[in-house]
Amino acid sequence: MKILVIGHLGQLGKDMLRAASSAEHAVSGVDFPDIDITVPASVQNSIAAHAPDVIVNCAAFTAVDQCETKSAKAFAANAEGVANIGLAATEHGATVVHLSTDYVFDGTKKSPYVETDSPNPLSVYGKSKLAGEQRLMETCSRSFILRIAWLYGTRGNNFLKTIRGIALKRAETHEQVNVVNDQVGTPTYTVHVCRQILSLIETDLYGLYHSTNEGLCSWFDFARAIVRAYRIPVVVAPCTTAEFLRLVPQSAPRPANSVLENERLKKAGLNIMPPWEQGLEEYVLEEKSQEGNRLS
Numbered sequence: 001m002k003i004l005v006i007g008h009l010g011q012l013g014k015d016m017l018r019a020a021s022s023a024e025h026a027v028s029g030v031d032f033p034d035i036d037i038t039v040p041a042s043v044q045n046s047i048a049a050h051a052p053d054v055i056v057n058c059a060a061f062t063a064v065d066q067c068e069t070k071s072a073k074a075f076a077a078n079a080e081g082v083a084n085i086g087l088a089a090t091e092h093g094a095t096v097v098h099l100s101t102d103y104v105f106d107g108t109k110k111s112p113y114v115e116t117d118s119p120n121p122l123s124v125y126g127k128s129k130l131a132g133e134q135r136l137m138e139t140c141s142r143s144f145i146l147r148i149a150w151l152y153g154t155r156g157n158n159f160l161k162t163i164r165g166i167a168l169k170r171a172e173t174h175e176q177v178n179v180v181n182d183q184v185g186t187p188t189y190t191v192h193v194c195r196q197i198l199s200l201i202e203t204d205l206y207g208l209y210h211s212t213n214e215g216l217c218s219w220f221d222f223a224r225a226i227v228r229a230y231r232i233p234v235v236v237a238p239c240t241t242a243e244f245l246r247l248v249p250q251s252a253p254r255p256a257n258s259v260l261e262n263e264r265l266k267k268a269g270l271n272i273m274p275p276w277e278q279g280l281e282e283y284v285l286e287e288k289s290q291e292g293n294r295l296s
């Protein structure tokens with residue numbers, strides 16, 4: 001298939017480009033400033049020039065806290081930008097794959113969220129992403145929306161890299177690392193999301209899917225697993241969100257429960273998302289192999 005990855009310089013976009021190319025699709029990527037998804041003509045021109053069968057939209061305004069004060073920018077990229085892609089895709093007969101987020105939920109549910117649960121975003125980012133889902137459904141019937149969460153990949157900035165950096169410094173000064181233990185979710189490895197996307201586009205089962213790695217943990221659990229994986233001699237201690245926010249204020253509220261159940265993928269027999277622990281293992285191996293390639 002001819003695949004166009006929009007936002008190919010972002011964390012997921014970089015891995016999507018590689019995964020599609022390894023799967024022997026004809027793939028190309030565009031990103032800002034060569035495309036600005038908030039400008040309809042820019043999207044039209046890019047899609048007309050590439051004539052893709054499938055567009056994977058990895059572009060978004062993802063700075064969650066900045067979205068609180070830059071609401072217009074958030075909605076321009078995360079809602080209207082997605083509609084621009086949906087309209088152009090429909091005109092050119094392309095299928096769209098779009099990524100959304102656990103932040104569409106308020107996190108008050110006591111069990112994992114399924115696709116039929118009612119969204120109720122707490123933050124501007126979550127509201128803009130929910131509007132993006134709706135705008136895509138209005139503008140493009142041949143579309144897949146995958147809600148993902150707690151994303152990390154070797155080619156992006158993410159929680160794993162932040163915690164590893166802090167842990168390495170604290171190991172030297174013999175200080176502990178305090179990590180939030182009252183927010184739960186599922187760390188989700190970019191490479192697994194890309195594989196799930198590539199298998200979904202072989203079908204015409206369009207619609208909304210939850211697509212995170214399997215299992216759940218708190219940020220504290222994830223931090224402990226990261227420190228163990230890298231054998232960093234540091235104590236990781238649990239704290240509450242309230243305690244953390246006193247030290248590191250954040251503008252956007254986060255849902256306490258971010259766990260998404262891949263119910264629709266499972267019902268369709270399409271769920272290939274492995275447990276999150278496997279994602280972490282594969283991440284470490286991938287990083288080692290990249291390091292080896294750099295040295296050789």
Ligand SMILES: NC(=O)c1ccc[n+]([C@@H]2O[C@H](COP(=O)([O-])OP(=O)(O)OC[C@H]3O[C@@H](n4cnc5c(N)ncnc54)[C@H](OP(=O)(O)O)[C@@H]3O)[C@@H](O)[C@H]2O)c1
Binds near residue numbers: 011
């Ligand atoms: N990261 C997470 O934990 C997470 C969790 C759930 C869902 N998601 C969703 O997953 C998707 C991929 O996330 P990610 O972490 O890979 O994001 P990312 O690293 O921030 O990449 C987004 C890319 O989009 C580009 N972009 C921003 N505004 C644009 C515009 N107006 N026109 C064209 N390109 C634009 C960015 O360019 P600049 O860098 O130049 O701005 C960047 O290259 C997003 O839809 C995000 O909402 C992410």
